[in-house]
Amino acid sequence: MRNIVHRHLGKVVAGAAIAVAGTAVMIGVTLPGTAGAEETGGAGGRSARQAAGPERAVAPGVVEEVPDEGEKxxxxxxxxxxxxxxxxxxxxSRQLFQGSESVDGKRGPQPLGVDLAEPETGDTGDPAAPRRADVTFYDYQDDTLVTRTVDLGTGKVVATGTQHGVQPPLSRAEKAEAAGLLIADxxxxxxxxxxxxxxxxxLTSPDQLQLSGAVYRAxxxxxxxxLDRCGEHRCVRLFPKIKNGPWVDMRSLVIDLSARKVAELGH
Incomplete structure (x- = not known):
């Protein structure tokens, strides 16, 4: 078995399991194997970002036309x-797109996932019931989780919900952005x-790593x-793995994606 390398802050880890302290309570987290290291998630920021430094440029974008129904x-x-x-x-929608921001500072919210919506009362067991999907986004402009329920038959949004302080699993794009911030810090x-x-x-790019990660709450x-606003902000603890190589222990570091800052936890 390889020895843990102590020369650097990022220590090479030979074992496949690491105990992680996500908050004040110690929670055991088992790192996935190589095949699962790139899993994706299932779904005050502005003032903090301004305090953190110059605001990022927001790239222009275009809302695409709704595609044909295709396979149903x-x-x-x-x-x-x-x-x-x-x-x-x-x-x-155009309004959501224009008024929100993704994890990398571009216009439009960060997509997190699309799931089949639960049937409404009275629809259970009805094969002709409307087919709906819950679409979740994260808006980094104001740290809001947005969930929109879409009726796939009519092509319309039938419900919209917004929540603050709710942190669903991280998307692959968010883990890559967190790794990019860490590499640059x-x-x-x-x-x-x-x-x-x-x-x-x-190491110059997140593409050189396999990335797992977990939401960190203060x-x-x-x-x-x-890091006191983690939970309100979207914060990440990364578990990077060198492709075809060992895991690297970065448990002591947290990346605040909302404020775009990296900080070290106390020992």
């Missing part, structure tokens, strides 16, 4: 690929050094003040 499922069948794409396009020096030791190459006194 029936009843409680899983959503087809065509239905997944159609639901997300229907849910992303001085606190990422250990990760880059370990990558260089393991591969002989420089607990009173359990982290430095810069």
């Amino acid at each position: 499922g029936t009843g409680r069948d899983p959503l087809t690929d065509d239905e997944l794409r159609r639901a997300e396009k229907i849910a992303l 001085p606190l990422g020096a250990g990760l880059k050094a370990d990558y260089k030791d393991a591969t002989g190459k420089a 607990a009173p006194g359990a982290q430095p003040a810069v």
Whole structure:
């Protein structure tokens, strides 16, 4: 078994399991194997971002036309690929698109997932019941979780809900953005050094890693003040793995995606 490398902040981990303290309570987290290291999630920021530094430029964008229905499922069948794409396009109205921001600072909310909606009262067991999908987005402009229910038959949004302080699992894009912030930050020096030791190459992009991650929520006194808003903000603890290589221990670091800051937890 490989020894843990202690020379750098990012320590190479030979074992496949790491105990993670997500808040003040110690919670055991088992790191996935290589095949599952890139799993995706199922769904005050503005003032904090301004305090953190110059605001990011917001790139222009265009809301696409709703696509044709394509292949459709029936009843409680899983959503087809065509239905997944159609639901997300229907849910992303021009108003939502123009008034929101994604994890990388572009216009439009961050897509998190599309799921078959639960049947309404009276629809259970009815094969002709409307087929609906719940589409979830995260708006980094004001740290809001947006859920829109789409009727796939009519092509209309039938319900919209917004929540603050709700943090669903991370999407692949969010984990990649967190890794990019870490690589660019001085606190990422250990990760880059370990990558260089393991591969002989420089770590310059999240694409060079396999990424797992978990949402981090603040607990009173359990982290430095810069992370006290985690939970209201969208914060990440990353578990990076060098492709075809070992895991790298970055448990002591948290990336606040809303404020675009990296901080180290106390020991």
